[in-house]
Amino acid sequence: MSQRIRSVIFTTVLHLYLCFSNFLITSAVTEFDFGTLTLSSLKLLGDAHLNNGSVRLTRDLAVPNSGAGRVLYSKPVRFKQPSTPFPASFSTFFTFSVSNLNPSSIGGGLAFIISPDDEVVGDAGGFLGLQSLDDPGSGSGSSFVAVEFDTLMDVEFKDINSNHVGLDLNSMVSSQVGDLGAADIDLKSGDLVNCWIEFGGSSRVFNISVSYSNLKPRDPLLSFPLDLDQFVNDFMYVGFSGSTQGSTETHSVDWWSFSSSFDSILSTGSAAPPPPTTTLMNPTANSVKSPPPSLPPTGSASASSTSTTQKNSKSSCHNQLCKQGPGAVAGVVTAGAFVLALFAGVFVWVYNKKIRHVKKSESSFASDVIKMPKEFSYRELKAATKCFNANRVIGHGAFGIVYKGILSETGDIVAVKRCSHSSQGKNEFLSELSIIGTLRHRNLVRLQGWCHEKGEILLVYDLMPNGSLDKALFEARMPLPWPHRRKILLGVASALAYLHQECENQVIHRDVKASNIMLDEGFNARLGDFGLARQIEHDKSPDATAAAGTMGYLAPEYLLTGRATEKTDVFSYGAVVLEVASGRRPIEKEVSGVGKTAACSNLVEWVWSLHRDERLLTAADPRLEAQFDEAEMRKVLLVGLACSQPDPNVRPTMRAVVQMLVGEAEVPIVPKTKPTATFSTSHLLLSLQDSVSDCNGMITISTSSSENSFNGLGVDHIV
Structure with missing residues (x-):
């Protein structure tokens, strides 16, 4: 071949x-x-x-x-x-x-x-x-x-x-x-x-x-x-x-x-093509959508065509005026100048009036919060929260909504609390701002700054990556370990001791509960939400107000008198202690049988009953699977009961609670049977005859007697 x-x-x-x-x-x-x-x-x-x-x-x-x-x-x-x-x-x-x-x-x-x-x-x-x-x-x-x-x-x-x-x-x-x-x-x-x-x-x-x-x-x-x-x-x-x-x-x-x-x-390493900049002209009913079209760039043919059309239009108008003669042109110019001057005068008057009003308002506001760390601009916080997007909501505090925000300048992730627009909400935010701006403690949520523009009041806090204690206890897939729980309780006690006894003016929080206790990256407790807090001079009696708070955390004397003291915070802390130790909410619905209505179970009452029956450790959270020291668990439960005493005078101070938790003081003897507190109607803001409440309703009380015994009411949210 x-x-x-x-x-x-x-x-x-x-x-x-x-x-x-x-x-x-x-x-x-x-x-x-x-x-x-x-x-x-x-x-x-x-x-x-x-x-x-x-x-x-x-x-x-x-x-x-x-x-x-x-x-x-x-x-x-x-x-x-x-x-x-x-x-x-x-x-x-x-x-x-x-x-x-x-x-x-x-x-x-x-x-x-x-x-x-x-x-x-x-x-x-x-x-x-x-x-x-x-x-x-x-x-x-x-x-x-x-x-x-x-x-x-x-x-x-x-x-x-x-x-x-x-x-x-x-x-x-x-x-x-x-x-x-x-x-x-x-x-x-x-x-x-x-x-x-x-x-x-x-x-x-x-x-x-x-x-x-x-x-x-x-x-x-x-x-x-x-x-x-x-x-x-x-x-x-x-x-x-x-x-x-x-x-x-x-x-x-x-x-x-x-x-x-x-x-x-x-x-x-070439990438798959990104989405095209144009949509399908005739998409079928069963087709998946194409991405939205992009805007044409400034130098595109479309922009050029628009510019040419505008020029031609202007040229046509100019030619029509010229045909009318110089008199017509002068008349149009004179009338236009007059209208422009009139409009400018009105605009300047309205603008100056508005600016004076805003400056006066913001100056008055600034005088109330001169100790704030930093003033943010409304534009900065609006951008950080994506225009206060509903998808950025991470919580609801007293009289405000909390958003997650990312500051564009620093990239810091923060929590932005936005005041509700009611006058009450504004007053509560001003109270929170004036109080927390002066506080410095490792177990308090740190305030980074504030903003007051466009009728809005905004507070900027450090964002706590592990959310609230409430979510860690009841929504996490894995149970919160006992060492974390013990550390959290000690941190909250330290924060309350600081507020009650170490500040220049005593601060009564009035809303101590698991959802207001935030957890940082190390699961350290940070007490937050001071929207209901009150600041009073030491050794001064607080004024009576309408009771405010959440069911299961309210002290009986506060509910009846409306006077919040440091001992009302101690009672709320006691409810938190029992909640953390037991893994149960302070008030829970229980259904005893098929077709029967739900009843409210009070955590404090339940733990008292276990203590009476000498079965206190039964209250420990079963999800912990006994992974805790029994002596520590017993001590924590007894601290919770000591703080939950009906008589406020018998409850320990928060400084004493800290000493108990760290082992520097003994837990006081807690009686086996829950004591009954007695109140005189001369000291009652509300009177007591019977209570009408359920797990989702308001409480109503009235009386005609001169003296009553109070042994605990299951109440819902009181405002």
Whole structure:
């Protein structure tokens, strides 16, 4: 065979081989985005559903719910093939948001997932719909590769916080993890978050980038080597999974593009294309929405066309006036100048009047709070809270709403308390501001500053990352350990001792309760919310006012006389002590049988009854599983009862309570039977004949007798 013929045959075979190889590679390419997907291209599992063109992974409910859902691309994606020694390269870009009707409720999270199964949905809560509790180590439901965006700190899965991204490989314990706070990303803000995930099949490098901007960050948040072929089959499904844990959190995927290939293009780290800047002209009824169009840049053809039209319009008007002669032009100019001068005069008068009023108001306000740390601008705090977005609400204090804020200048995360617009709310905020601005103690929430503009009064505090004691006791997945509880009780006692006996003027808090005790990063207690506080000179009798507070925490004499003293705070602290030790709320509903109405159970009364029966340790929180020192638990419960004495004169001072808790003083003898306090009607603000109350109602009292015994009333919120 001649050399020429051999050359032709070789060239033909090579050409056929290359064509065939190209066919194999092309057939292994997958590429799609939300602009081309329809309902038939997506598989919705569990709670997943479409909502206004976006994909919701969890249900839209106004009441707390626990559930999970998945959305998957309906066709499997090839991740391995015999002709290549490495797995497929892939790149995906998606935009998502996490919102919550009640931000104080426990969250869940969502994850980008690669799974061999398109039928199974895992459990809710911390499992993110990825894995089942009763099948943690095997089965199709347990095999997955996922990039999680977690809004729930789960100690069981070794989560670093409630705002992180992690790589999960067949396990809910992330093998790689990154703090989203370091990238200034707050998952619970409700804002749209963009994510880029890239994997190079030949380089075996896995990159995760996150940003609020459509521009991918230059450096990824996480970058690490990964042998992906150990965790994927030949074909896998790609999509998203999400879950809630007794919350109203929703997880929405607003845009998604995905591309995979066995060629070398994606190995270089190129990203999947971001969403286009134009929407579909004629979207079908079952198509997933495209992202909103971008505004045209200043130098665009559209802007140029508008400018030309405006110029032509002006030129036409000018020509029409010129045709009328110079007299017409002079008349128009004179009339215009007169109108302009008149308008300017009115504007200057109104502006000066308003400025004088505002300056007078703000000057008067500033004279009341001259000791404040810093004055913030309204514009700064409005931007920090995303225009006081409902998704940023983290609590409700006395006469105000508390928002989470991120200060643009420093990046500090703060709590911004916004005054209610009622005159009462304003007075309470002024009281809080004037009191707390002068206080300095390690166990008080620190006030960073204030703002009084546009009729608004705003207070800026340090944000406590572990939320309130109430949530730590009753909403956390894992029970609060006993050492933490003991440290918290000591911290609150120290704060109250400072307020009662160490300040220049005595401060009566009047609203000591678990939801007003905040926890910092080390679970140290910080007492906050001074909206109901009163400041009086030492050794002076307080004035009688309307009783204010929350059921279960109110001292009996305060409820009847309206006079708040340091001993009313001691009673409230005693209720908190029993609440922390027992894991029960001060007032709880109990149903004794089917079809029977609920009754109120009073925690203080219940612990007194256990003490009478010599079963005091029975009150200890069963969730602690006896992981505490019995002598310490008994001492804490006795301190709680000592503070809960009906007679205020028998209750210890908060300084004495601190000494008891640290072992410097003995707990006073607490009688086995709860004493009965006696009050004279001459000292009563309210009179007593009978009480009408339930767990959700106001209390009404009246009397005609001259002397009455009080043995404890179950009351609700009194204002």
